[in-house]
Amino acid sequence: MDPASPVIRCLTAPNPSLMTLSGTNTYLVGEHEVVAIDPGPAIASHLQAILEAVERQGGHLVAVLATHSHADHLPGSLALGRMAGVPVHRFGGAGGLEDGSVIRTADVEIRAVHTPGHASDHLCFYVPAAQALFTGDLILGLGTTVIGDLGAYLDSLRRLQVLPLRRIYPGHGPLVEEPQAKIQEYLTHRLEREAQILRALEAGREQLGAIVAAVYADVDPRLHGAAALSVTAHLVKLEREGRVACRWDAGELRARLP
Ligand SMILES: [Zn+2]
Structure with missing residues:
Protein backbone atom coordinates (compact mmCIF):
# COMPACT_ATOMS: atom_id res chain seq x y z
CA MET A 1 0.00 0.00 0.00
CA ASP A 2 1.15 3.50 -0.77
CA PRO A 3 0.79 5.26 2.58
CA ALA A 4 0.33 8.60 0.83
CA SER A 5 -2.79 7.44 -0.93
CA PRO A 6 -4.98 5.10 1.10
CA VAL A 7 -7.88 3.75 -0.90
CA ILE A 8 -10.96 5.94 -0.44
CA ARG A 9 -14.28 4.99 -2.01
CA CYS A 10 -17.61 6.80 -1.96
CA LEU A 11 -21.08 5.25 -1.99
CA THR A 12 -24.00 7.67 -1.88
CA ALA A 13 -27.07 6.56 0.07
CA PRO A 14 -30.42 6.68 -1.77
CA ASN A 15 -31.85 9.50 0.38
CA PRO A 16 -31.75 12.52 -1.96
CA SER A 17 -33.56 15.69 -0.83
CA LEU A 18 -33.22 19.46 -0.78
CA MET A 19 -31.23 19.14 2.45
CA THR A 20 -29.15 16.04 1.69
CA LEU A 21 -28.48 16.98 -1.97
CA SER A 22 -27.86 13.71 -3.87
CA GLY A 23 -27.94 11.76 -0.59
CA THR A 24 -25.56 11.03 2.29
CA ASN A 25 -22.05 10.17 1.14
CA THR A 26 -20.58 7.10 2.78
CA TYR A 27 -16.79 6.79 2.53
CA LEU A 28 -14.82 3.57 2.75
CA VAL A 29 -11.25 4.24 3.85
CA GLY A 30 -8.57 1.57 3.51
CA GLU A 31 -8.15 -1.42 1.25
CA HIS A 32 -7.80 -4.41 3.60
CA GLU A 33 -8.91 -3.05 6.95
CA VAL A 34 -11.74 -0.78 5.98
CA VAL A 35 -13.33 2.01 8.02
CA ALA A 36 -16.79 3.22 6.95
CA ILE A 37 -17.54 6.90 7.57
CA ASP A 38 -21.20 8.01 7.78
CA PRO A 39 -23.23 5.05 6.52
CA GLY A 40 -26.13 7.49 6.58
CA PRO A 41 -29.75 6.67 7.36
CA ALA A 42 -30.57 3.01 8.09
CA ILE A 43 -31.47 1.94 4.55
CA ALA A 44 -31.02 -1.83 4.21
CA SER A 45 -30.06 -1.77 0.51
CA HIS A 46 -27.38 0.87 1.16
CA LEU A 47 -25.87 -0.96 4.14
CA GLN A 48 -25.82 -4.14 2.05
CA ALA A 49 -24.10 -2.26 -0.78
CA ILE A 50 -21.43 -1.06 1.67
CA LEU A 51 -20.71 -4.59 2.89
CA GLU A 52 -20.59 -5.89 -0.69
CA ALA A 53 -18.20 -3.12 -1.76
CA VAL A 54 -15.87 -3.98 1.11
CA GLU A 55 -15.99 -7.65 0.18
CA ARG A 56 -15.42 -6.96 -3.53
CA GLN A 57 -12.20 -5.12 -2.76
CA GLY A 58 -11.05 -8.11 -0.68
CA GLY A 59 -11.22 -6.20 2.59
CA HIS A 60 -13.12 -6.43 5.83
CA LEU A 61 -14.83 -3.76 7.86
CA VAL A 62 -13.08 -2.96 11.14
CA ALA A 63 -14.93 0.14 12.39
CA VAL A 64 -17.68 2.61 11.62
CA LEU A 65 -17.33 6.35 12.24
CA ALA A 66 -20.19 8.84 12.44
CA THR A 67 -19.52 12.58 12.02
CA HIS A 68 -22.58 13.54 14.08
CA SER A 69 -25.88 12.27 15.42
CA HIS A 70 -28.35 13.68 12.86
CA ALA A 71 -30.89 11.27 11.32
CA ASP A 72 -29.18 11.18 7.91
CA HIS A 73 -25.83 10.14 9.45
CA LEU A 74 -26.12 8.12 12.67
CA PRO A 75 -28.87 5.47 12.29
CA GLY A 76 -27.08 3.70 9.42
CA SER A 77 -23.82 3.83 11.39
CA LEU A 78 -25.37 2.03 14.34
CA ALA A 79 -27.13 -0.50 12.09
CA LEU A 80 -23.98 -1.24 10.07
CA GLY A 81 -21.95 -1.65 13.26
CA ARG A 82 -24.48 -4.24 14.46
CA MET A 83 -24.60 -6.05 11.10
CA ALA A 84 -20.81 -6.29 10.81
CA GLY A 85 -20.11 -6.75 14.53
CA VAL A 86 -17.66 -3.83 14.59
CA PRO A 87 -17.41 -0.80 16.90
CA VAL A 88 -19.15 2.46 16.02
CA HIS A 89 -17.18 5.55 17.03
CA ARG A 90 -18.59 9.05 17.45
CA PHE A 91 -18.19 12.08 19.64
CA GLY A 92 -18.73 11.92 23.38
CA GLY A 93 -20.16 9.38 25.75
CA ALA A 94 -18.38 6.50 27.42
CA GLY A 95 -15.54 5.40 25.17
CA GLY A 96 -16.55 8.00 22.62
CA LEU A 97 -14.18 10.09 20.54
CA GLU A 98 -12.93 13.51 21.49
CA ASP A 99 -10.86 16.14 19.75
CA GLY A 100 -7.54 14.56 18.77
CA SER A 101 -8.64 10.93 19.16
CA VAL A 102 -6.88 8.62 16.71
CA ILE A 103 -8.35 5.57 14.98
CA ARG A 104 -5.60 3.32 13.68
CA THR A 105 -5.90 0.38 11.30
CA ALA A 106 -3.31 -1.60 9.34
CA ASP A 107 -4.09 0.66 6.36
CA VAL A 108 -4.56 4.12 7.74
CA GLU A 109 -4.53 6.57 10.64
CA ILE A 110 -7.60 8.77 11.10
CA ARG A 111 -7.72 11.71 13.49
CA ALA A 112 -10.93 13.14 14.97
CA VAL A 113 -11.30 16.92 14.93
CA HIS A 114 -14.12 18.31 17.07
CA THR A 115 -15.91 20.85 14.87
CA PRO A 116 -19.14 22.03 16.54
CA GLY A 117 -21.41 24.57 14.87
CA HIS A 118 -23.68 22.54 12.57
CA ALA A 119 -24.20 20.15 15.50
CA SER A 120 -22.54 20.32 18.92
CA ASP A 121 -21.29 16.71 18.61
CA HIS A 122 -19.87 17.16 15.10
CA LEU A 123 -16.50 15.63 14.24
CA CYS A 124 -14.48 15.93 11.07
CA PHE A 125 -12.11 13.06 10.29
CA TYR A 126 -8.62 13.81 9.05
CA VAL A 127 -6.27 11.39 7.30
CA PRO A 128 -2.84 13.03 7.53
CA ALA A 129 -1.19 10.60 5.07
CA ALA A 130 -3.58 11.71 2.33
CA GLN A 131 -4.24 15.22 3.65
CA ALA A 132 -7.87 14.19 3.29
CA LEU A 133 -10.63 15.69 5.40
CA PHE A 134 -14.08 14.14 5.84
CA THR A 135 -16.31 17.05 6.76
CA GLY A 136 -19.78 15.54 7.36
CA ASP A 137 -22.23 18.45 7.34
CA LEU A 138 -19.75 21.15 8.37
CA ILE A 139 -18.76 21.74 4.75
CA LEU A 140 -20.83 20.43 1.84
CA GLY A 141 -19.84 19.79 -1.76
CA LEU A 142 -22.48 22.26 -2.98
CA GLY A 143 -24.18 25.25 -1.41
CA THR A 144 -23.91 25.94 2.30
CA THR A 145 -24.96 24.15 5.46
CA VAL A 146 -27.43 24.71 8.29
CA ILE A 147 -25.90 26.20 11.41
CA GLY A 148 -26.81 25.77 15.06
CA ASP A 149 -24.13 27.81 16.86
CA LEU A 150 -22.53 30.33 14.53
CA GLY A 151 -19.67 31.37 16.84
CA ALA A 152 -18.66 27.71 17.24
CA TYR A 153 -19.14 27.14 13.51
CA LEU A 154 -16.79 29.96 12.51
CA ASP A 155 -14.21 28.75 15.06
CA SER A 156 -14.44 25.25 13.58
CA LEU A 157 -13.83 26.55 10.05
CA ARG A 158 -10.83 28.54 11.28
CA ARG A 159 -9.39 25.42 12.93
CA LEU A 160 -9.59 23.61 9.58
CA GLN A 161 -7.74 26.48 7.89
CA VAL A 162 -4.49 25.44 9.59
CA LEU A 163 -4.61 21.82 8.37
CA PRO A 164 -2.64 20.83 5.27
CA LEU A 165 -5.47 19.73 2.98
CA ARG A 166 -5.47 18.20 -0.46
CA ARG A 167 -9.13 17.30 -0.70
CA ILE A 168 -12.42 17.55 1.21
CA TYR A 169 -14.83 14.61 1.25
CA PRO A 170 -18.16 16.16 2.24
CA GLY A 171 -21.17 14.40 3.77
CA HIS A 172 -23.29 15.58 0.83
CA GLY A 173 -22.43 16.67 -2.70
CA PRO A 174 -19.28 16.32 -4.81
CA LEU A 175 -15.64 16.19 -3.66
CA VAL A 176 -13.96 19.53 -3.02
CA GLU A 177 -10.66 19.78 -4.88
CA GLU A 178 -9.61 23.18 -3.52
CA PRO A 179 -10.21 22.78 0.20
CA GLN A 180 -8.76 26.03 1.52
CA ALA A 181 -10.58 28.10 -1.11
CA LYS A 182 -13.83 26.38 -0.08
CA ILE A 183 -13.23 27.05 3.63
CA GLN A 184 -12.54 30.70 2.86
CA GLU A 185 -15.68 30.84 0.71
CA TYR A 186 -17.74 29.51 3.66
ZN1 LIG B 1 -26.45 17.17 9.99
Whole structure:
Protein backbone atom coordinates (compact mmCIF):
# COMPACT_ATOMS: atom_id res chain seq x y z
CA MET A 1 0.00 0.00 0.00
CA ASP A 2 1.15 3.50 -0.77
CA PRO A 3 0.79 5.26 2.58
CA ALA A 4 0.33 8.60 0.83
CA SER A 5 -2.79 7.44 -0.93
CA PRO A 6 -4.98 5.10 1.10
CA VAL A 7 -7.88 3.75 -0.90
CA ILE A 8 -10.96 5.94 -0.44
CA ARG A 9 -14.28 4.99 -2.01
CA CYS A 10 -17.61 6.80 -1.96
CA LEU A 11 -21.08 5.25 -1.99
CA THR A 12 -24.00 7.67 -1.88
CA ALA A 13 -27.07 6.56 0.07
CA PRO A 14 -30.42 6.68 -1.77
CA ASN A 15 -31.85 9.50 0.38
CA PRO A 16 -31.75 12.52 -1.96
CA SER A 17 -33.56 15.69 -0.83
CA LEU A 18 -33.22 19.46 -0.78
CA MET A 19 -31.23 19.14 2.45
CA THR A 20 -29.15 16.04 1.69
CA LEU A 21 -28.48 16.98 -1.97
CA SER A 22 -27.86 13.71 -3.87
CA GLY A 23 -27.94 11.76 -0.59
CA THR A 24 -25.56 11.03 2.29
CA ASN A 25 -22.05 10.17 1.14
CA THR A 26 -20.58 7.10 2.78
CA TYR A 27 -16.79 6.79 2.53
CA LEU A 28 -14.82 3.57 2.75
CA VAL A 29 -11.25 4.24 3.85
CA GLY A 30 -8.57 1.57 3.51
CA GLU A 31 -8.15 -1.42 1.25
CA HIS A 32 -7.80 -4.41 3.60
CA GLU A 33 -8.91 -3.05 6.95
CA VAL A 34 -11.74 -0.78 5.98
CA VAL A 35 -13.33 2.01 8.02
CA ALA A 36 -16.79 3.22 6.95
CA ILE A 37 -17.54 6.90 7.57
CA ASP A 38 -21.20 8.01 7.78
CA PRO A 39 -23.23 5.05 6.52
CA GLY A 40 -26.13 7.49 6.58
CA PRO A 41 -29.75 6.67 7.36
CA ALA A 42 -30.57 3.01 8.09
CA ILE A 43 -31.47 1.94 4.55
CA ALA A 44 -31.02 -1.83 4.21
CA SER A 45 -30.06 -1.77 0.51
CA HIS A 46 -27.38 0.87 1.16
CA LEU A 47 -25.87 -0.96 4.14
CA GLN A 48 -25.82 -4.14 2.05
CA ALA A 49 -24.10 -2.26 -0.78
CA ILE A 50 -21.43 -1.06 1.67
CA LEU A 51 -20.71 -4.59 2.89
CA GLU A 52 -20.59 -5.89 -0.69
CA ALA A 53 -18.20 -3.12 -1.76
CA VAL A 54 -15.87 -3.98 1.11
CA GLU A 55 -15.99 -7.65 0.18
CA ARG A 56 -15.42 -6.96 -3.53
CA GLN A 57 -12.20 -5.12 -2.76
CA GLY A 58 -11.05 -8.11 -0.68
CA GLY A 59 -11.22 -6.20 2.59
CA HIS A 60 -13.12 -6.43 5.83
CA LEU A 61 -14.83 -3.76 7.86
CA VAL A 62 -13.08 -2.96 11.14
CA ALA A 63 -14.93 0.14 12.39
CA VAL A 64 -17.68 2.61 11.62
CA LEU A 65 -17.33 6.35 12.24
CA ALA A 66 -20.19 8.84 12.44
CA THR A 67 -19.52 12.58 12.02
CA HIS A 68 -22.58 13.54 14.08
CA SER A 69 -25.88 12.27 15.42
CA HIS A 70 -28.35 13.68 12.86
CA ALA A 71 -30.89 11.27 11.32
CA ASP A 72 -29.18 11.18 7.91
CA HIS A 73 -25.83 10.14 9.45
CA LEU A 74 -26.12 8.12 12.67
CA PRO A 75 -28.87 5.47 12.29
CA GLY A 76 -27.08 3.70 9.42
CA SER A 77 -23.82 3.83 11.39
CA LEU A 78 -25.37 2.03 14.34
CA ALA A 79 -27.13 -0.50 12.09
CA LEU A 80 -23.98 -1.24 10.07
CA GLY A 81 -21.95 -1.65 13.26
CA ARG A 82 -24.48 -4.24 14.46
CA MET A 83 -24.60 -6.05 11.10
CA ALA A 84 -20.81 -6.29 10.81
CA GLY A 85 -20.11 -6.75 14.53
CA VAL A 86 -17.66 -3.83 14.59
CA PRO A 87 -17.41 -0.80 16.90
CA VAL A 88 -19.15 2.46 16.02
CA HIS A 89 -17.18 5.55 17.03
CA ARG A 90 -18.59 9.05 17.45
CA PHE A 91 -18.19 12.08 19.64
CA GLY A 92 -18.73 11.92 23.38
CA GLY A 93 -20.16 9.38 25.75
CA ALA A 94 -18.38 6.50 27.42
CA GLY A 95 -15.54 5.40 25.17
CA GLY A 96 -16.55 8.00 22.62
CA LEU A 97 -14.18 10.09 20.54
CA GLU A 98 -12.93 13.51 21.49
CA ASP A 99 -10.86 16.14 19.75
CA GLY A 100 -7.54 14.56 18.77
CA SER A 101 -8.64 10.93 19.16
CA VAL A 102 -6.88 8.62 16.71
CA ILE A 103 -8.35 5.57 14.98
CA ARG A 104 -5.60 3.32 13.68
CA THR A 105 -5.90 0.38 11.30
CA ALA A 106 -3.31 -1.60 9.34
CA ASP A 107 -4.09 0.66 6.36
CA VAL A 108 -4.56 4.12 7.74
CA GLU A 109 -4.53 6.57 10.64
CA ILE A 110 -7.60 8.77 11.10
CA ARG A 111 -7.72 11.71 13.49
CA ALA A 112 -10.93 13.14 14.97
CA VAL A 113 -11.30 16.92 14.93
CA HIS A 114 -14.12 18.31 17.07
CA THR A 115 -15.91 20.85 14.87
CA PRO A 116 -19.14 22.03 16.54
CA GLY A 117 -21.41 24.57 14.87
CA HIS A 118 -23.68 22.54 12.57
CA ALA A 119 -24.20 20.15 15.50
CA SER A 120 -22.54 20.32 18.92
CA ASP A 121 -21.29 16.71 18.61
CA HIS A 122 -19.87 17.16 15.10
CA LEU A 123 -16.50 15.63 14.24
CA CYS A 124 -14.48 15.93 11.07
CA PHE A 125 -12.11 13.06 10.29
CA TYR A 126 -8.62 13.81 9.05
CA VAL A 127 -6.27 11.39 7.30
CA PRO A 128 -2.84 13.03 7.53
CA ALA A 129 -1.19 10.60 5.07
CA ALA A 130 -3.58 11.71 2.33
CA GLN A 131 -4.24 15.22 3.65
CA ALA A 132 -7.87 14.19 3.29
CA LEU A 133 -10.63 15.69 5.40
CA PHE A 134 -14.08 14.14 5.84
CA THR A 135 -16.31 17.05 6.76
CA GLY A 136 -19.78 15.54 7.36
CA ASP A 137 -22.23 18.45 7.34
CA LEU A 138 -19.75 21.15 8.37
CA ILE A 139 -18.76 21.74 4.75
CA LEU A 140 -20.83 20.43 1.84
CA GLY A 141 -19.84 19.79 -1.76
CA LEU A 142 -22.48 22.26 -2.98
CA GLY A 143 -24.18 25.25 -1.41
CA THR A 144 -23.91 25.94 2.30
CA THR A 145 -24.96 24.15 5.46
CA VAL A 146 -27.43 24.71 8.29
CA ILE A 147 -25.90 26.20 11.41
CA GLY A 148 -26.81 25.77 15.06
CA ASP A 149 -24.13 27.81 16.86
CA LEU A 150 -22.53 30.33 14.53
CA GLY A 151 -19.67 31.37 16.84
CA ALA A 152 -18.66 27.71 17.24
CA TYR A 153 -19.14 27.14 13.51
CA LEU A 154 -16.79 29.96 12.51
CA ASP A 155 -14.21 28.75 15.06
CA SER A 156 -14.44 25.25 13.58
CA LEU A 157 -13.83 26.55 10.05
CA ARG A 158 -10.83 28.54 11.28
CA ARG A 159 -9.39 25.42 12.93
CA LEU A 160 -9.59 23.61 9.58
CA GLN A 161 -7.74 26.48 7.89
CA VAL A 162 -4.49 25.44 9.59
CA LEU A 163 -4.61 21.82 8.37
CA PRO A 164 -2.64 20.83 5.27
CA LEU A 165 -5.47 19.73 2.98
CA ARG A 166 -5.47 18.20 -0.46
CA ARG A 167 -9.13 17.30 -0.70
CA ILE A 168 -12.42 17.55 1.21
CA TYR A 169 -14.83 14.61 1.25
CA PRO A 170 -18.16 16.16 2.24
CA GLY A 171 -21.17 14.40 3.77
CA HIS A 172 -23.29 15.58 0.83
CA GLY A 173 -22.43 16.67 -2.70
CA PRO A 174 -19.28 16.32 -4.81
CA LEU A 175 -15.64 16.19 -3.66
CA VAL A 176 -13.96 19.53 -3.02
CA GLU A 177 -10.66 19.78 -4.88
CA GLU A 178 -9.61 23.18 -3.52
CA PRO A 179 -10.21 22.78 0.20
CA GLN A 180 -8.76 26.03 1.52
CA ALA A 181 -10.58 28.10 -1.11
CA LYS A 182 -13.83 26.38 -0.08
CA ILE A 183 -13.23 27.05 3.63
CA GLN A 184 -12.54 30.70 2.86
CA GLU A 185 -15.68 30.84 0.71
CA TYR A 186 -17.74 29.51 3.66
CA LEU A 187 -16.25 32.10 6.02
CA THR A 188 -16.87 34.90 3.52
CA HIS A 189 -20.42 33.67 2.91
CA ARG A 190 -21.26 33.86 6.63
CA LEU A 191 -19.89 37.39 6.87
CA GLU A 192 -21.97 38.39 3.83
CA ARG A 193 -25.10 36.88 5.38
CA GLU A 194 -24.36 38.81 8.57
CA ALA A 195 -24.12 42.05 6.59
CA GLN A 196 -27.40 41.24 4.81
CA ILE A 197 -29.15 40.58 8.13
CA LEU A 198 -27.89 43.89 9.52
CA ARG A 199 -29.15 45.65 6.37
CA ALA A 200 -32.60 44.02 6.79
CA LEU A 201 -32.68 45.28 10.40
CA GLU A 202 -31.64 48.76 9.25
CA ALA A 203 -34.54 48.65 6.79
CA GLY A 204 -36.89 48.14 9.73
CA ARG A 205 -37.52 44.40 9.49
CA GLU A 206 -37.85 42.93 12.98
CA GLN A 207 -39.70 39.66 12.73
CA LEU A 208 -37.61 36.53 12.05
CA GLY A 209 -39.77 35.50 9.07
CA ALA A 210 -39.47 38.96 7.49
CA ILE A 211 -35.68 38.93 7.92
CA VAL A 212 -35.45 35.46 6.35
CA ALA A 213 -37.65 36.53 3.42
CA ALA A 214 -35.40 39.56 2.80
CA VAL A 215 -32.06 37.80 3.18
CA TYR A 216 -33.03 34.57 1.38
CA ALA A 217 -35.15 36.15 -1.37
CA ASP A 218 -33.14 34.18 -3.97
CA VAL A 219 -33.46 30.81 -2.20
CA ASP A 220 -36.19 28.19 -2.72
CA PRO A 221 -38.95 29.02 -0.14
CA ARG A 222 -39.01 25.33 0.84
CA LEU A 223 -35.58 25.95 2.40
CA HIS A 224 -36.73 29.00 4.41
CA GLY A 225 -37.38 26.85 7.49
CA ALA A 226 -33.73 25.78 7.49
CA ALA A 227 -32.69 29.34 6.64
CA ALA A 228 -34.57 30.57 9.72
CA LEU A 229 -32.27 28.39 11.84
CA SER A 230 -29.21 29.99 10.26
CA VAL A 231 -30.62 33.52 10.70
CA THR A 232 -31.40 32.71 14.34
CA ALA A 233 -27.81 31.51 14.79
CA HIS A 234 -26.59 34.82 13.34
CA LEU A 235 -28.90 36.85 15.61
CA VAL A 236 -27.73 34.94 18.69
CA LYS A 237 -24.10 35.66 17.77
CA LEU A 238 -24.86 39.35 17.07
CA GLU A 239 -26.73 39.67 20.37
CA ARG A 240 -23.81 38.07 22.21
CA GLU A 241 -21.60 40.72 20.62
CA GLY A 242 -24.02 43.47 21.74
CA ARG A 243 -24.81 44.45 18.13
CA VAL A 244 -28.47 43.38 18.09
CA ALA A 245 -31.28 43.21 20.65
CA CYS A 246 -33.52 40.11 20.46
CA ARG A 247 -36.81 39.39 22.17
CA TRP A 248 -39.63 36.87 21.97
CA ASP A 249 -43.02 38.31 21.11
CA ALA A 250 -46.08 36.03 20.92
CA GLY A 251 -43.84 33.01 20.28
CA GLU A 252 -41.91 34.81 17.57
CA LEU A 253 -38.32 35.96 17.57
CA ARG A 254 -37.92 39.66 16.85
CA ALA A 255 -34.68 41.57 16.56
CA ARG A 256 -33.65 45.17 16.17
CA LEU A 257 -30.53 47.27 16.24
CA PRO A 258 -29.86 48.61 19.75
ZN1 LIG B 1 -26.45 17.17 9.99
